[in-house]
Every structure is written in C-alpha cells, then in structure tokens.
Amino acid sequence: MSNTKNTSESQGSQQSSQKSSQTSQASRSSQKSETSQESREPRRPKPMEVLREARTQLAELTGMTAESVSSFEQTEEGWALEIEVLELERVPDTMSLMASYQVELDSDGQLTGYRRVRRYERGRSDARGR
Incomplete structure (x- = not known):
C-alpha cells in the first residue's frame, strides 16, 4: 500500500507541477501580447x-x-x-x-x-x- 500512496503523491506532485508550468506559460504569453501591443503603437521619430x-x-x-x-x-x-x-x-x-x-x-x-x-x-x- 505504501507504493500506492507514493504513486498517488507523485501523481499529485506531477499535476501540481504541470499546473504551475501552465500558469507560467500563460503569464509569459500575456507578457508577450502586451509587449507586441506596445510595439504596434507608432514610434515618434527623434x-x-x-x-x-x-x-x-x-x-x-x-x-x-x-x-x-x-x-x-x-x-x-x-x-x-x-x-x-x-x-x-x-x-x-x-x-x-x-x-x-x-x-x-x-x-x-x-x-x-x-x-x-x-x-x-x-x-x-x-x-x-x-
């Protein structure tokens, strides 16, 4: 049973690591979209x-x-x-x-x-x- 318990814990740990990975990817993509929106605005010449x-x-x-x-x-x-x-x-x-x-x-x-x-x-x- 201890193997089953370890397996459940490791699955839970894998799921939480996947969630944090998805969260960080979402954060990076929102930063990219903000940056690309800023770069779409016309730049005034010097x-x-x-x-x-x-x-x-x-x-x-x-x-x-x-x-x-x-x-x-x-x-x-x-x-x-x-x-x-x-x-x-x-x-x-x-x-x-x-x-x-x-x-x-x-x-x-x-x-x-x-x-x-x-x-x-x-x-x-x-x-x-x-």
Missing part, C-alpha cells in the same frame, strides 16, 4: 531622424542638394524646417545661387509640403531689417 529625413526627401523631390538646416521646430501638426539648398552652382563659389525652403512634415516625419521662401547669392548676407 529630432535628428526628422532632420535627416527632411533633407533627404527635399533633395529627392527637388533634385537640389540640401546644404544645411537653418530653422527647426516641432508644431502641433508635426515639424517645420527651413532648409538651405544649392540651386545653381557658379564659379567662384561665392556667386552660387542658394535658396531657403520652408518644409513641413507630419508627426511621423513624412514631408507634407515645401516652398521656396528666399533666393540669394551664397556670398551675400541678409539685409539689416531681416
């Missing part, structure tokens, strides 16, 4: 990612080289930048034509619009009033 992406997108759309970003701010709709581009290369370099473009991006960093706001020679500074 400011440097927005700057790089804006320069790349503007250069691709206009065919002109983006040289620098002179203004950068986050807005309610996304981002607003002013990007300086080389419009016409001349010799000497100080006579090259530059332009400032106002660029707007959505909150994901995708370009939604742009327009040229100023055109100038590289070697010229702004007028005093500006």
